[in-house]
């Protein structure tokens with residue numbers, strides 16, 4: 001083992017210092033504790049102006065945001081900066097997603113708007129040997145959805 005290196009603050013640690021992330025549990029929301037924009041989104045001042053904390057989280061931990069894309073939340077928590085809860089979509093996607101979630105909250109809403117990341121998580125849990133029933137209960141999705149994914153259905157075929 002190499003000698004312990006001194007702690008050096010960098011863009012990641014500076015960002016995370018303002019995040020209430022518990023133990024970095026990927027299933028929990030990491031709540032931005034810094035300034036907010038008054039609309040629920042956290043904000044950060046950068047060289048080019050003020051931007052959403054969730055957008056910075058995406059750039060730091062996932063990668064650059066494609067031009068014109070919004071960073072959306074799978075958890076519906078605007079103050080959340082957990083990269084596992086973020087995905088990029090067009091402005092229209094984001095609006096449609098918010099509208100749909102507003103219409104149908106709860107398990108049916110989750111099932112109806114099963115996103116690729118949920119599909120991936122279900123695949124991961126299936127590969128890890130979890131039973132479809134357990135996955136369905138834990139992830140609040142339809143049992144039939146889990147078995148369909150086990151049978152090879154893509155998330156595209158599971159929408160709407």
Ligand SMILES: [Zn+2]
Pocket residue numbers: 028029030073075076077080081082085
């Ligand atoms: Zn979240």
